[in-house]
Amino acid sequence: MRHISVNFDLTGYQQGVDVVFPIERLDEMATEKVLGSVADYNYSFMGATDLAEMALLVRKIAGFLKEEQVKAVLLAPV
Numbered sequence: 001m002r003h004i005s006v007n008f009d010l011t012g013y014q015q016g017v018d019v020v021f022p023i024e025r026l027d028e029m030a031t032e033k034v035l036g037s038v039a040d041y042n043y044s045f046m047g048a049t050d051l052a053e054m055a056l057l058v059r060k061i062a063g064f065l066k067e068e069q070v071k072a073v074l075l076a077p078v
Contacts, residue, residue, distance in 0.1 A: 021076065039070050 012019040026038045043061050045054060065073065 022074070026074070036071070039065075039068055041068070 018024050021042070021044075023038070023042070026035070029035045030038050041064065045057070049057075
């Protein structure tokens with residue numbers, strides 16, 4: 001994870017990836033049957049993306065999620 005701004009605070013991420021992408025917690029919850037499973041593919045966006053371009057990407061990814069029969073998503077703004 002990188003950002004071009006020298007003011008971007010990486011300390012949380014440096015403590016562990018689960019701070020910004022809780023994949024280990026999600027895997028634990030799937031193992032404990034708290035949730036059904038974790039998708040094979042995960043997606044991320046950078047906020048500086050042009051909104052029109054992002055809208056196209058979001059629609060494309062939504063199609064992938066439907067194909068994978070994903071029932072719920074976790075949005076984690078960082």
